[in-house]
Amino acid sequence: MHPEKKQIQETLRQLLAFATARGIVAEFWLHAEHSALMRFANSAISLNTTEDALTLSVTAHRGNALGSYEVTTNITHLDALQRAVLAADEIAQHAVPVSYARRFTPMQPLPDDDAAFDETLCALTPQAMLAFVQDATRGLLSATIQLSGMFSCGGVWQAAANTLNDTVLYHAATDANISVVLSHAKDKWELQATQSATSRRELDPAAVRTPLALLLEQYQQAPQVQLTPGQYAVVFGADALADLVQFCAHTGFSGGNCKRQLTFLKEAQLGQKVFADTLSITDDPTARATFPYAFDVHGHARRPFPLVTHGVFKAFMWSRDDADEFSAQETGHSVPNLSFVVAPGTQRIATLAELLAMPRKADLLYIPHLHYMNVVNETEGIVTGCSRFGALLLRADGSIAVPFNVRITEKLQNLFGTIAWLAATCTAVNTSGTYGRRTATAVMAPAFTQVNNVSITHANPSF
Amino acid sequence: MNDMRTRLRDEIARTIRRGASYVDVRYYPREDSEFLLLMQGNLKAVDQSSTTGLGVRVLFKGAWGFAAASSRDAVAAVFEHAFANAEAAARLVSWPIELAPRTPVTARYESPCAEDVFTIPLHDKIAFLQQIDQQLTHPRVAQRITHLFAVTKTILFLDSDGAEIEKTIHEVFAQMNVVGVEAGGMSQTRSFDLRNRGQGTRGWESLRDPARFSAHAPRIVEELCQVLDAPQCPKDERAVILLPGIMFLQTHEVIGHALELDRILGYELSYAGGSFVRLEDFGRLRYGSEKLTVRADATLPNSPGSFGYDDDGIPCQSNVLIDQGMLTSAITSRQTILEANKKAGRQIFSASGGCARASAYNRVPLERMTNINIDAGRDGTLDDIVRTTKRGIVLDGARSWSIGSNREQFHFACDIGWLVEDGVKKGVVKNPTYGMNTLPFWRALSAVGDATTSELVWVPNCGKGLPSQAMFLGHAVPICRFDNVPIGR
Numbered sequence: 001m002h003p004e005k006k007q008i009q010e011t012l013r014q015l016l017a018f019a020t021a022r023g024i025v026a027e028f029w030l031h032a033e034h035s036a037l038m039r040f041a042n043s044a045i046s047l048n049t050t051e052d053a054l055t056l057s058v059t060a061h062r063g064n065a066l067g068s069y070e071v072t073t074n075i076t077h078l079d080a081l082q083r084a085v086l087a088a089d090e091i092a093q094h095a096v097p098v099s100y101a102r103r104f105t106p107m108q109p110l111p112d113d114d115a116a117f118d119e120t121l122c123a124l125t126p127q128a129m130l131a132f133v134q135d136a137t138r139g140l141l142s143a144t145i146q147l148s149g150m151f152s153c154g155g156v157w158q159a160a161a162n163t164l165n166d167t168v169l170y171h172a173a174t175d176a177n178i179s180v181v182l183s184h185a186k187d188k189w190e191l192q193a194t195q196s197a198t199s200r201r202e203l204d205p206a207a208v209r210t211p212l213a214l215l216l217e218q219y220q221q222a223p224q225v226q227l228t229p230g231q232y233a234v235v236f237g238a239d240a241l242a243d244l245v246q247f248c249a250h251t252g253f254s255g256g257n258c259k260r261q262l263t264f265l266k267e268a269q270l271g272q273k274v275f276a277d278t279l280s281i282t283d284d285p286t287a288r289a290t291f292p293y294a295f296d297v298h299g300h301a302r303r304p305f306p307l308v309t310h311g312v313f314k315a316f317m318w319s320r321d322d323a324d325e326f327s328a329q330e331t332g333h334s335v336p337n338l339s340f341v342v343a344p345g346t347q348r349i350a351t352l353a354e355l356l357a358m359p360r361k362a363d364l365l366y367i368p369h370l371h372y373m374n375v376v377n378e379t380e381g382i383v384t385g386c387s388r389f390g391a392l393l394l395r396a397d398g399s400i401a402v403p404f405n406v407r408i409t410e411k412l413q414n415l416f417g418t419i420a421w422l423a424a425t426c427t428a429v430n431t432s433g434t435y436g437r438r439t440a441t442a443v444m445a446p447a448f449t450q451v452n453n454v455s456i457t458h459a460n461p462s463f
Numbered sequence: 464m465n466d467m468r469t470r471l472r473d474e475i476a477r478t479i480r481r482g483a484s485y486v487d488v489r490y491y492p493r494e495d496s497e498f499l500l501l502m503q504g505n506l507k508a509v510d511q512s513s514t515t516g517l518g519v520r521v522l523f524k525g526a527w528g529f530a531a532a533s534s535r536d537a538v539a540a541v542f543e544h545a546f547a548n549a550e551a552a553a554r555l556v557s558w559p560i561e562l563a564p565r566t567p568v569t570a571r572y573e574s575p576c577a578e579d580v581f582t583i584p585l586h587d588k589i590a591f592l593q594q595i596d597q598q599l600t601h602p603r604v605a606q607r608i609t610h611l612f613a614v615t616k617t618i619l620f621l622d623s624d625g626a627e628i629e630k631t632i633h634e635v636f637a638q639m640n641v642v643g644v645e646a647g648g649m650s651q652t653r654s655f656d657l658r659n660r661g662q663g664t665r666g667w668e669s670l671r672d673p674a675r676f677s678a679h680a681p682r683i684v685e686e687l688c689q690v691l692d693a694p695q696c697p698k699d700e701r702a703v704i705l706l707p708g709i710m711f712l713q714t715h716e717v718i719g720h721a722l723e724l725d726r727i728l729g730y731e732l733s734y735a736g737g738s739f740v741r742l743e744d745f746g747r748l749r750y751g752s753e754k755l756t757v758r759a760d761a762t763l764p765n766s767p768g769s770f771g772y773d774d775d776g777i778p779c780q781s782n783v784l785i786d787q788g789m790l791t792s793a794i795t796s797r798q799t800i801l802e803a804n805k806k807a808g809r810q811i812f813s814a815s816g817g818c819a820r821a822s823a824y825n826r827v828p829l830e831r832m833t834n835i836n837i838d839a840g841r842d843g844t845l846d847d848i849v850r851t852t853k854r855g856i857v858l859d860g861a862r863s864w865s866i867g868s869n870r871e872q873f874h875f876a877c878d879i880g881w882l883v884e885d886g887v888k889k890g891v892v893k894n895p896t897y898g899m900n901t902l903p904f905w906r907a908l909s910a911v912g913d914a915t916t917s918e919l920v921w922v923p924n925c926g927k928g929l930p931s932q933a934m935f936l937g938h939a940v941p942i943c944r945f946d947n948v949p950i951g952r
Contacts, residue, residue, distance in 0.1 A: 045554070048528050050544050072533045073534065126548060130554060179734075183729065188737060261606065376874075378650060407867075435926070458874070
């Protein structure tokens with residue numbers, strides 16, 4: 001039921017003409033999506049959904065006053081879309097101007113950004129999703145080991161335009177976000193393996209099954225242990241590291257939030273070493289696996305943007321509105337998602353099996369996933385969250401134990417400042433939320449990262 | 464609407480003829496929302512939206528299929544997709560879904576609203592926020608943030624059992640927030656949300672009542688200034704006395720979520736998590752001290768957790784979940800109680816608790832909190848509770864929260880704390896935090912304030928489910944004290 005590219009572009013041009021003819025100054029962002037999500041629980045498909053939706057967002061400008069109106073409807077309902085243009089302008093008329101000058105620039109022509117679109121992934125059938133999950137869990141399920149998880153896939157078709165010219169920028173992409181969870185029917189522990197894909201050919205159930213099977217073997221055989229709170233050397237899996245890096249977006253790298261006194265990184269630290277030498281983070285829209293955008297919602301072309309290079313803080317990210325308010329230069333960060341890429345390290349450990357076999361001189365706590373992370377204090381950079389989905393205690397003597405879940409409460413500066421090593425192999429971690437519109441997001445992160453001196457502040461006495 | 468009603472009825476009948484055992488549809492002819500954001504006196508956002516759409520749920524051979532579209536023209540296609548999705552889901556069924564019986568009703572419901580926010584001129588709403596912004600202006604306040612969020616939606620619910628319910632729901636939420644910076648560069652924050660006591664109406668008039676919102680502006684500025692000069696919260700073990708501004712979240716996270724029956728049955732394991740509660744615990748588990756009685760009460764006249772009829776078509780109701788500390792019931796819907804009873808080998812639940820709700824046309828109904836409330840106690844006012852506290856800390860403001868995946872433990876950070884020594888409330892401390900395992904915490908409940916201390920806090924952002932949903936609900940909670948809780952960690 002999704003609209004065609006030509007239909008989207010033509011509709012936006014009609015709306016540009018409609019607005020221009022009425023002297024309305026406005027920006028447009030059109031979003032159409034097809035989403036499918038199959039959810040699993042208790043070794044069954046607990047829900048199988050599809051959704052088709054289209055939303056037009058119009059932001060009208062009256063000097064430094066803005067008004068926004070969003071309509072969710074069908075692309076053929078041109079009258080409803082036109083009413084949204086009038087409504088946005090009506091709001092802008094009654095809005096109060098901000099105290100700073102707002103930038104409004106013509107869209108620069110850019111090639112259509114739809115090379116990553118894969119119709120076969122967008123149209124993946126429920127049967128294919130089920131087959132993937134069955135392959136990924138073959139031989140692992142039983143009366144006590146049950147299947148949970150989700151297979152989400154779909155596509156978006158988006159376009160941006162404004163009334164300063166008739167350029168319509170177009171973006172289309174597909175994505176899959178797969179989480180396969182094995183849970184113990186009575187002991188209340190869960191194991192997880194995830195996969196992110198931009199096209200159908202990237203789907204690989206064996207890559208999900210292998211780490212799941214190994215984790216399951218450990219959880220069924222190794223002794224369970226309650227840890228003592230204290231300082232631990234922790235090996236974070238790619239999922240956990242991606243979560244931590246994403247927390248830096250608002251509490252570290254946002255220029256607007258820095259000016260609002262809500263970040264742990266400060267302007268005075270630009271050009272200074274803030275993290276370990278081994279850590280480099282870039283917002284890289286050329287990294288296909290991160291579902292990147294070639295332009296932001298204002299039509300600003302996006303380019304690789306180094307944030308941290310060998311531990312040195314290089315730059316804040318600026319959305320247009322924040323840049324306008326604080327007299328800074330916008331950096332193409334008025335965007336539906338970010339494309340964080342953490343540079344690989346040199347440690348030759350690519351798989352969980354290799355991590356378990358790695359010689360070690362001290363105990364290592366492996367945490368593949370962090371649950372319910374939150375910021376305790378923004379300017380101190382303190383975050384807290386719990387281990388989940390398959391933590392292991394890798395003892396110095398080579399033995400392995402299964403720890404009950406623990407809570408980490410630590411400063412991001414310490415976590416990123418005491419990195420012992422990063423794996424040489426990176427993986428795409430799908431970090432998409434499913435709350436609102438489909439917005440695929442992923443972080444490229446090393447498969448494993450060892451951080452020393454992590455504060456474990458609580459340890460559960462059981463699962 | 465009548466034409467649409469007929470089309471939907473026809474499609475329901477056609478889907479039943481194809482073999483579905485149950486079908487329902489929620490049609491949203493219109494959902495309007497408005498969001499206004501004022502930061503540092505700058506009107507950062509004036510966003511309005513209008514949404515039309517329908518969502519169809521089909522039960523086929525014990526499996527759910529769901530489909531949604533934002534197009535009114537796609538009615539037949541949405542039913543077709545929902546049926547196909549259910550057929551596909553029926554290929555992997557471990558416990559066929561069986562809906563609990565109920566009598567289908569024909570009904571209308573409208574939430575109480577005297578002045579529709581959408582009829583108030585925009586400049587009046589902006590002026591209202593500007594007035595609050597002026598009250599928040601102070602040399603030590605580095606950031607002033609005020610926002611207003613309103614929603615009005617009409618939902619037509621039809622199902623294959625013959626139910627037909629039309630609901631119009633009005634919601635309004637507002638928050639004011641101030642940020643200050645200490646000499647050392649650390650920021651502190653203080654905030655207040657629009658709330659009430661569960662009575663009255665919930666339109667623009669609720670915002671205009673100073674006692675419910677604007678009058679709190681000078682107080683939060685004054686308290687922020689106190690925090691900016693305050694010493695660090697000590698690392699200690701003390702009695703914590705929770706004011707409603709944090710008590711609501713305490714109740715929400717480790718009673719509300721822990722007692723959602725779908726979580727207990729393992730249906731949320733891949734995302735939100737499970738629950739430490741087991742089916743064998745009902746009627747047997749001492750959840751808290753005898754002072755703890757908890758209700759899921761969707762019959763309060765005025766709260767986002769009161770909605771007339773749930774999205775299974777069940778009338779709203781009030782049910783005791785924890786009775787004088789003993790676990791008695793859960794947050795339930797038609798689709799889980801029979802499964803729970805069979806798995807438990809006994810009847811725990813006699814009927815749906817009326818808690819199935821979807822946040823939007825394009826989301827499927829799940830077990831969601833309604834108003835999860837704690838009964839007021841007999842331990843008097845805040846002063847009375849402080850007077851009987853040897854060493855404690857009074858806490859307010861939800862700054863940060865993080866919960867274990869089975870809701871078995873938690874960590875909260877608050878905006879402000881006041882130390883209590885020998886029955887006297889002393890000075891303010893900054894960065895107060897507390898955390899503990901869930902059951903020992905509720906069992907350490909040693910004082911529950913009287914009805915004058917109870918406030919109904921509205922929650923606009925309870926997250927759950929895949930695809931995820933942010934739900935509106937409420938918590939009526941008194942001031943409560945818990946003994947021997949680790950703080951400052």
